[in-house]
Amino acid sequence: MTNHWVDLKNSDLVIVMGGNAAEAHPCGFKWVIEAKKDRKARLIVVDPRFTRSAAVADFYAPIRAGTDIAFLGGVINYLLAKDKIHHEYVKNYTNAAFLIDEGFKFDDGLFSGYNAEKRSYGKDTWKYQMGKDGFAMVDPTLQDPNCVFQLMKKHYSRYTPELVSKTTGTPQDAFLKICEMMAETSAPDKTMTICYALGWTEHSVGSQNIRTMALIQLLLGNMGMAGGGINALRGHANVQGITDMCLYSEVLPGYLSAPTDADVDRKTYLEKRTPKALRPNQMNFPQNFPKWFTSLQKAWYGNAATDKNDYGYDWLPKKDAAYDVLAIFERMHQGKMNGFFCQGFNPLASVANKKKVGDALAKLKFLVVIDPLATDTSEFWKPHGEFNEVDPSKVQTEVFRLPANLFAEETASFTNSGRVIQWHWKAADGPGESKGDIEILAALFLKLKAMYAKDGGKLPEPIMNLTWPYRIPAKPSPAELLMEISGKALGDVFDPKDKTKVIVKAGDQVAGFAQLRDDGSTSCGNWIYSGCWSQAGNLTARRDNSDPSGLGQTLNWGFSWPANRRIIYNRASCDLAGKPWDPKRTVIKWTGTAWGGNDVPDMRPDAAPDENVMPFIMTPEGVARLFAPAMADGPFPEHYEPFETPLDKNPFHPGNPKAASNPAARVFKGDMETFGKAKDFPYVATTYRLVEHFHFWTKHSRINAVLQPDQFVEISEQLAQEKGIATGDKVKVRSNRGFIKAVAVVTKRIKTLDVDGKKVHTVGIPIHWGFKGVTKPGFITNTLTPFVGDANCQTPEYKAFLVNIEKV
């Protein structure tokens, strides 16, 4: 979330799309209700199903799963055509005025630079025109045909209400009504917020779904405002924190992009990641990258990291290929992996194409499951009737299952969706011999270290040199670890303006990332968390919930990264002169000498407005990107059909089969053949969560199992009639990858849609069942889902695929 949970109450218009907060995030959704009650805010829900969020909405519109870009692109066209945008904001705070290379083209669904064989783009033309002064060229009048604003206008002019409705199945009048409501928030003192979740991410165009809404929020001037922003309602209680710690291959803690084979040494690595400002006077905050990275190296290698050995740069693994979860299971399926660990993760249930995942696990030498619960994955080798058909004698994988503690049994910090880090305390020991994750990992590491010390082995240096300053080596304490994450001075740290003045004494905790250095004098495990445990103590444990501004900022409750800032990009909540667009909801303002107000300013505190330092400090441009060359599948979002589509062509590009589905999405060899066709699998399927269950966990909890005991699927009255299915009938739902059986629920909440001249039916599939649990045993729904992901981050396409359904 760019904003935070309580801030939802400050909105004038709440959009719930690609999510269902009332059921998936009920206690957060309460703040939407507060906005309705106290501010007379309105709520719009766009979803294939009439959800419980829709039930309390002021306006609901149905949509075909997988067509959100068509819908939102249509909104962009409406805003531009009707001139319902926040002009001053767009002109100054986005790259609307920037000139793009004249070679940049978009032709029949493909951007310039497409390589069909590699399914990827060369980006030679996706760039700014550069001036002789070394800065990007701009046209402040926004009239140049190659400026971002004009290119964007042209790109979305194709998204007419007729084509939008024909593609999405949303009735045209409902679509236009929503455009009108959104357009009202182009007034500088009105804000709209968006609550989305996996309904947007789990598509082959997932990243671009979100970007399309980001473009709308920028056109309307809603970023940085109280009650505005782009708000991802994330999955687990600490999925935000684990993302920040970067437990995935692309990045090191704090989103520092991981070294690849091309980064031959530290100098090359740093140069590529330390950008130069693209416009005069901008903060270009990533210029500090060397400070963040060097401080991480010092946190990991301590005294063994010196300028003589590049601070241990060579000890870090370099990445040669994709290692996202789909790529990992693809490698495993090809027999290229020997060992695997699942820590609090149940991939047999939660990764696409269960059969492929099960077959892959059976090719391992060893699998280690670390979990509080007996997961389905831990028994992938065990027959559970028709729910898991397998012959154990043919599975040669050695499987270890280690009992872990859960939330109530650990002291730790969790980071909520609104980036607020909060400390919690252990209440009791776990059952039996269970241990905490920290203790389990420490035991394994210390054992390995002893083995390398005694017997030697390959590359022992990073193991032997890894800092381990914990008072009880076998039990590093959460406090010690959070202090390491937050960072400290190893030597005295001096004021850059006055080299004789010590600002942090050697051994003290740093107050924040501004005090980190690239000369080895500071250590910090994760720069964005820097300052969360300062000399003032553990700020994540603060419990002062006072809210003097009335905006719900609670600046003394926990610690919000970065720098305890609650609303990021908050400089954009003010005009160029530093006056809030809406003084009644002042986030920050220029006081004459400094930035101040009701939040930690997202701006150099003494940057006077006439210095022209723009609000988006994390880009070298200083402004937000309407045109974003970093995306893999196009600098502007474009509608592509899901890989399994009920249509025989993309209505936006009917003549170009290459542009039917995302041309830059990765498809593994052999997987294209596993995609089903509409003639065999005529119905659109989408998966989702229920209010009574959480993922694949609560099927182990008695009360939740009592509330929702039995697996079911939902279909419309029309489809039920066509197929002769009644509520309570057992049905079989098949995709090209397998089948599940479940109880049918016939409902008015799912409507049959008119799409491109045909009737499209939707089958709704809740995800929560499996063969382990105290619910009735059920089928794993990801038996059905396709093994293809988003072009940028490889999130699998769970939300739009094809099935058939029949009465058993």
Next chain:
Amino acid sequence: MQVSRRQFFKVCGAGLSGSSIALMGFSPTSALAEVRSYKLAHATETRNMCPYCSVSCGVLIYTTGDKSKNAKADIIHIEGDPDNPVNRGTLCPKGAGLMDMVKSPNRLKYPEVREAGSSEWKRISWDEAIDRIAAHVKKDRDANLIEKNADGVTVNRWNTTGFLASSAAGNEAGYLTSKILRNLGVVALDTQARI
């Protein structure tokens, strides 16, 4: 005059009106009128968080005992934390069942192994589990860690063992997991953030 609740009703039943008895100064002692004592009043309250969705609601966990060395704490109740500015004491139908998650019959209690080709679990000790897993890890790492690529560039990656990290773990466990795995050379690393 001490009158117990039971005697009081007996007296009333004998034909006198309750109010007149009270006027005469007869009333049952208040302590004895309590059906039973309020359990949570003697419990230890610990501030914690719901582990489910990313609202990350504050919860209060009540345990028996006073956290003294020999008193084994047992969780007897979990409810929303009214001080938490986000959930303000509320919990949803998922979170309202947290006790049953903590006490689930499917909680793992000791390390187990399923040997290759076997059709059952076997209980083992922590020492045996860690020894055997470490042996597997070291053998695979020593055999397959790639020190230099075809161009002679030092790459030090080990991509034949992978790890999926938990989003239910705290930041501290997550950080330590990253610190250890990266320095073993692991690149096949992912988490629920992806899905």
